[in-house]
Amino acid sequence: MKNFLALLAALGLGVLIILSLQNNTLFNEYGEDVTGRDSEEYGDREYGEENPASGPANIVTSIVADFRSFDTLGEITVLFVSSLGVALLLGGTKQKRLDLGFHPNFMLRIGSKALFGIILMTGVYVTIHGHLTPGGGFPGGAMIASSMLLLYLADDTFRAKIKGFKILESVAGSLYVLIGIAGLFFADYFLENFLNNGVVGDLLSAGIIPLIYVLIGLKVGSEISGVIDNFLTEEVV
Amino acid sequence: MLDNIEVLQVLEIVIAVFMVVLAFLAINSKSLIKAVMFLSALSMLSVIGFVVMQAPDVAVTEAVIGSGLVTSLFVFTLLATKKVGVK
Numbered sequence: 001m002k003n004f005l006a007l008l009a010a011l012g013l014g015v016l017i018i019l020s021l022q023n024n025t026l027f028n029e030y031g032e033d034v035t036g037r038d039s040e041e042y043g044d045r046e047y048g049e050e051n052p053a054s055g056p057a058n059i060v061t062s063i064v065a066d067f068r069s070f071d072t073l074g075e076i077t078v079l080f081v082s083s084l085g086v087a088l089l090l091g092g093t094k095q096k097r098l099d100l101g102f103h104p105n106f107m108l109r110i111g112s113k114a115l116f117g118i119i120l121m122t123g124v125y126v127t128i129h130g131h132l133t134p135g136g137g138f139p140g141g142a143m144i145a146s147s148m149l150l151l152y153l154a155d156d157t158f159r160a161k162i163k164g165f166k167i168l169e170s171v172a173g174s175l176y177v178l179i180g181i182a183g184l185f186f187a188d189y190f191l192e193n194f195l196n197n198g199v200v201g202d203l204l205s206a207g208i209i210p211l212i213y214v215l216i217g218l219k220v221g222s223e224i225s226g227v228i229d230n231f232l233t234e235e236v237v
Numbered sequence: 238m239l240d241n242i243e244v245l246q247v248l249e250i251v252i253a254v255f256m257v258v259l260a261f262l263a264i265n266s267k268s269l270i271k272a273v274m275f276l277s278a279l280s281m282l283s284v285i286g287f288v289v290m291q292a293p294d295v296a297v298t299e300a301v302i303g304s305g306l307v308t309s310l311f312v313f314t315l316l317a318t319k320k321v322g323v324k
Contacts, residue, residue, distance in 0.1 A: 006264045010257050017286070018249070018250060018253040098317055100317055102316050134297050136294065138298060139300075139301045139302075142298070142305070142306055143305075146301065146305045149306070
């Protein structure tokens with residue numbers, strides 16, 4: 001009976017997935033003509049042109065880190081509060097690594113250390129190019145954190161210097177708010193893009209958006225690394 | 238001869254069917270570590286689904302968090318817990 005119900009639930013969800021994948025209409029296939037509307041200057045951008053509305057080539061980024069930057073600040077705060085909660089519950093003064101009864105062999109040790117650099121650099125790349133290519137601060141930071149997790153996997157006595165992560169996290173979060181307040185001073189409202197937008201598609205373009213995304217990447221990476229460290233350590237009694 | 242859009246539609250249906258099968262296996266497998274692996278594979282397939290639906294940003298996030306961080310945290314949790322008592 002239980003198996004039958006599980007199969008039924010899985011089939012229902014599967015039909016939903018198939019339906020959602022089938023009705024995959026592009027925006028301009030709805031018959032809406034966007035030329036001449038206000039949204040056109042936000043939606044249309046090509047490499048090499050100067051964009052007065054918002055600089056990034058990736059439209060999602062211009063929404064996440066520019067038009068709705070205040071929401072992103074809220075998300076960052078949610079992540080901060082959750083990592084604070086984990087640190088309050090699981091952190092302590094004297095800690096040691098959790099004994100997993102699992103000792104990495106030679107292949108795992110060397111392979112993880114070789115992969116660590118590649119994953120870290122991919123995370124940094126995704127973070128820095130957040131305004132040009134898919135990705136950005138959140139996935140980039142999570143990639144940096146997963147490279148730290150790989151180091152934990154590779155060595156059963158390894159511990160990151162968690163104090164540096166805490167400092168990095170606080171500095172990145174404060175700088176984000178300070179950039180927002182600078183927008184209040186140099187332009188009209190909180191978190192307004194007050195720098196020059198530049199040319200669409202350049203690495204140094206889109207005003208404050210790359211700065212904000214790098215700060216978000218640093219903050220997310222150090223926060224998730226701190227959570228991972230809290231999960232994999234225990235208090236010495 | 239199939240054209241591009243029909244190939245994409247066939248791909249979508251194949252992905253969806255495999256996702257259903259993997260979800261059922263993840264619910265029903267007796268071994269916990271196998272369930273985690275099936276969930277990770279489900280996550281990877283949903284990444285392809287997101288790419289087909291032209292949401293690469295979501296796909297990158299899902300790939301990193303869904304099949305990377307969450308899977309490894311589950312695996313570490315399973316390593317840290319012990320089986321106590323025999324039924």
